[in-house]
Amino acid sequence: MLQTQDLTIRFGGHVAVNAVTCAFEPGTLTAIVGPNGAGKTTYFNLISGQLKVSAGSVQLDGRDLSNLPPSARTKAGLGRAFQLTNLFPNLSVLENVRLAVQARLHDGLNLWSIWSDQRELTRRAHEILESVALADKQHMTVASLPHGDQRKLEVALLMALDPKVYMFDEPTAGMSHDEAPVILNLIRQLKQDKTKIILLVEHKMDVVRELADRIIVLTNGSLVADGEPAEVIASPVVQEAYLGVTNEEAVS
Ligand SMILES: Nc1ncnc2c1ncn2[C@@H]1O[C@H](COP(=O)(O)OP(=O)(O)OP(=O)(O)O)[C@@H](O)[C@H]1O
Ligand SMILES: [Mg+2]
Numbered sequence: 532m533l534q535t536q537d538l539t540i541r542f543g544g545h546v547a548v549n550a551v552t553c554a555f556e557p558g559t560l561t562a563i564v565g566p567n568g569a570g571k572t573t574y575f576n577l578i579s580g581q582l583k584v585s586a587g588s589v590q591l592d593g594r595d596l597s598n599l600p601p602s603a604r605t606k607a608g609l610g611r612a613f614q615l616t617n618l619f620p621n622l623s624v625l626e627n628v629r630l631a632v633q634a635r636l637h638d639g640l641n642l643w644s645i646w647s648d649q650r651e652l653t654r655r656a657h658e659i660l661e662s663v664a665l666a667d668k669q670h671m672t673v674a675s676l677p678h679g680d681q682r683k684l685e686v687a688l689l690m691a692l693d694p695k696v697y698m699f700d701e702p703t704a705g706m707s708h709d710e711a712p713v714i715l716n717l718i719r720q721l722k723q724d725k726t727k728i729i730l731l732v733e734h735k736m737d738v739v740r741e742l743a744d745r746i747i748v749l750t751n752g753s754l755v756a757d758g759e760p761a762e763v764i765a766s767p768v769v770q771e772a773y774l775g776v777t778n779e780e781a782v783s
Contacts, residue, residue, distance in 0.1 A: 538584060718742060
């Protein structure tokens with residue numbers, strides 16, 4: 532189980548995430564919704580360790596991760612989609628995925644195991660690239676990929692790590708209409724594995740309605756609603772949170 536206890540961060544006088552206490556169980560996809568600037572991405576950054584908490588804690592299976600750097604949290608099972616800055620832009624798509632699979636399999640460099648695992652690494656990397664529909668672009672350098680494909684690659688790298696907790700922050704943002712379903716299908720598949728905890732920040736309410744087992748709502752850094760999707764979407768607090776956007780956007 533993943534838990535945040537009174538999780539808080541202040542930027543100067545501004546409290547971006549305010550004492551958020553919440554627990555996430557395996558086999559559950561939780562959508563995190565709320566208006567722009569509500570603190571959703573910051574909440575992820577606190578969980579993954581990109582930002583240091585001002586107060587509160589993050590725990591995974593009873594282990595306090597709050598003081599660990601991002602790399603140690605990844606090793607502990609927290610999977611945050613790579614930012615492109617974490618990639619090797621001049622290496623091919625395939626090489627990047629192979630390196631991620633390798634990082635998952637080995638703690639350090641061991642030439643013997645690297646040699647013997649070459650085939651297995653390549654096989655797994657291919658499998659992942661197929662699943663995100665990037666197999667035909669495997670030999671392109673990351674730097675030359677169109678934006679939508681770079682987003683797919685971020686998800687591919689996350690899959691390569693095989694984490695316990697998957698954190699997706701607007702995974703289809705910037706993707707075309709034909710590209711988005713690839714990622715949504717992948718998340719649907721991941722949901723079949725009942726040992727995984729999936730967190731999804733998503734503005735598109737149709738996606739949320741279809742995928743989420745549970746919705747939590749952040750507004751001004753605070754957790755203001757938590758429950759079954761239908762119930763939360765219908766609640767005044769969500770209607771209010773989305774008051775800033777048009778009705779059409781809120782329901783589409
Ligand atoms: N590193 C930072 N330094 C200062 N302020 C920050 C920093 N990161 C986030 N903030 C502020 O924290 C608040 C929450 O931002 P955050 O990006 O988490 O919102 P969000 O819910 O992800 O919004 P969106 O839906 O637009 O992605 C905003 O007011 C933002 O300006
Ligand atoms: Mg955000």
